[in-house]
Amino acid sequence: MASTASSGPPPPPPPQWVVALNNPAPARPPKTSNIPDPPGFSSKAAGKQRAQQQPSTTTPTPSRPVETDTLKLKKAWEIALAPTKQLPMNAIMMYMSGNSLQIFSIMMVFMLFKGPIQGLMATNTTFSKFETDATRGKLVGVKAVYVLMQLLLLALGVWKVNAMGLLPTTRSDWLAWESEREPLERAFFAFG
Structure with missing residues (x-):
């Protein structure tokens, strides 16, 4: 039998x-x-490794100290004005958190006080990397602006604490030190 296998x-x-x-x-x-x-490409050197190519003859020119000091001062001014950028955002966040005593608003106020206080304590270390003999006199003004911006953030925190009613600014907050008023006259009910 022949079979055809398909x-x-x-x-x-x-x-x-x-x-x-x-x-x-x-x-x-x-x-x-x-x-x-294209410039810098050679079809002859394309197949070779880069190590075999000649090193470029252009070397970066070292920057002059005056240019470096100018750049350091510019960067110092950017850091000094950085809290100004935080001021509108923090003001909106304080307004939106409300004046009631809740954990969210208390944490927001805590963070608002924590940042500027840490910034004020680290003022000299913040600007120490920019200090050279040539920039030392100019950095005094930069530091003063930085401290002023941090104080503005603290003033925003004081405003928020006052709005929450936590600052003792009214007479009723000091009732423990008030003395009782002595009456000038006394009136009694008479049966008659």
Whole structure:
């Protein structure tokens, strides 16, 4: 008995990407266009390693001390004015947190006081990296502006504490030290 085995249709050919992946890439055709190489690129050195290329002859010029001091002062002014950028955001957050005594508003006020107090205590260390002989006199004004900005943030915190009713600013807050008023006359009910 003769049997004809039919295994079905032949499998489809593999996709083009599989064929391209399995076969090595063909060699590039030689450069035939008139487009020049970009600056710093040489087609002769493209196949070689970078270590074999000549080091570039341009060296960075060292900056002068005057330029460095100017840049340090500019950066110091940016740091000194940074609390000014926090002022509107903190004011809106304090307004939105409300005046009632809740954990959220108390934590907001605590954070509002904590930041400026830490900033005031670290004023000299904040600006010590910018201090040189040439900038020492100019940094006094920068430090003064920085301290003023921190005090503005503290004033915002004091305003918020007052709005919450935690500052003793009214007469009723000091009733323990008030003396009882002595009456000038006394009136009694008479049966008659």
